[in-house]
Amino acid sequence: MIVILLALLIAISGCGDKEPAQRKAFIEFIQTRLLATQTLAVPQLSEEQIKSFGEYSNDYAVITDFHQQMDTELNTSLAPVFSSMNSVTSVNALLEQRDRLQEMANNSAHLAEKIDAIKLQADARHDALKQPQDLKEVYDQAYNKVVSKPAALAEQVFTLLPQVLKQIVVKADFIKSQGKNVTISGSTLQFATQSQLDKYNAIQKKLVPLNAQLMELSRQMQQMVH
Numbered sequence: 342m343i344v345i346l347l348a349l350l351i352a353i354s355g356c357g358d359k360e361p362a363q364r365k366a367f368i369e370f371i372q373t374r375l376l377a378t379q380t381l382a383v384p385q386l387s388e389e390q391i392k393s394f395g396e397y398s399n400d401y402a403v404i405t406d407f408h409q410q411m412d413t414e415l416n417t418s419l420a421p422v423f424s425s426m427n428s429v430t431s432v433n434a435l436l437e438q439r440d441r442l443q444e445m446a447n448n449s450a451h452l453a454e455k456i457d458a459i460k461l462q463a464d465a466r467h468d469a470l471k472q473p474q475d476l477k478e479v480y481d482q483a484y485n486k487v488v489s490k491p492a493a494l495a496e497q498v499f500t501l502l503p504q505v506l507k508q509i510v511v512k513a514d515f516i517k518s519q520g521k522n523v524t525i526s527g528s529t530l531q532f533a534t535q536s537q538l539d540k541y542n543a544i545q546k547k548l549v550p551l552n553a554q555l556m557e558l559s560r561q562m563q564q565m566v567h
Contacts, residue, residue: 363395368479370394370401375483381565383408383487400470400480407463407488411495414459418452421445422502423559426509432516432525439513446506452499460492491565498558505555508548515544 374384383404391398422445429435429442467484470477516523516530524531532538 359395363393363397364473364476366390367394367397367401368476371479371483375487376479381487381491397476400472403463403466403470404484404487406466407459407492410459411456411491414452414455415495418449418455419498419502422449422506426506429509431528432530435509435513436517439510439517442506442513443510446503446510449499449503449506452502453496456492456496456499460488460496463488463492491562494558494562494565498555498562501551501555501558505548505551508544508551512541512544512548515541 370390374382385405386394386398386401394401425438425441425445429438435442467488470480472480516525519532519537522533522537530541532541
């Protein structure tokens with residue numbers, strides 16, 4: 342019986358000895374692959390790394406799962422909208438795509454809520470982690486860099502996007518409502534009266550800063566990954 346108990350203790354002790362090495366390997370991975378880079382990089386783990394990190398590979402899954410969901414949302418929701426907006430290179434193109442832009446404005450109204458839900462899910466998993474202090478300090482830095490900051494930026498983009506789209510539609514509707522009282526030449530407009538021009542300029546005064554802010558946020562998102 343004593344021999345059996347000793348064998349069990351040795352076995353348990355042997356299993357426990359793996360944790361410090363796994364934790365050390367995981368901390369080194371976070372420091373070199375996530376924190377040391379200027380850009381946002383979230384590589385997938387190899388089979389060898391999963392084995393090396395042990396249970397801590399589940400901690401990393403909190404981050405990778407968030408990015409998979411975020412990438413899906415950006416690729417399916419944001420990329421097509423920006424592509425359509427960039428294709429509007431003339432006034433006639435704007436008028437032709439007016440209905441499509443209105444549809445995108447309606448569909449994008451709840452995108453910020455989706456990003457918030459994805460972030461809340463990741464935060465709940467993050468808060469539930471039980472990590473030794475040395476790992477927690479490094480992991481939290483990485484979480485802030487590759488989850489919290491990009492999520493906040495994406496939420497700003499998705500909040501602003503429907504505002505920009507709606508104002509573009511207002512602009513298209515105004516131009517169309519002028520009928521023969523406006524002359525269209527490529528991207529240039531010529532109104533028949535000063536009153537028309539004043540109303541158009543009022544629309545542009547709202548649209549231009551909103552669009553500039555959206556482009557700046559988009560640029561910041563690009564800088565994160567390039």
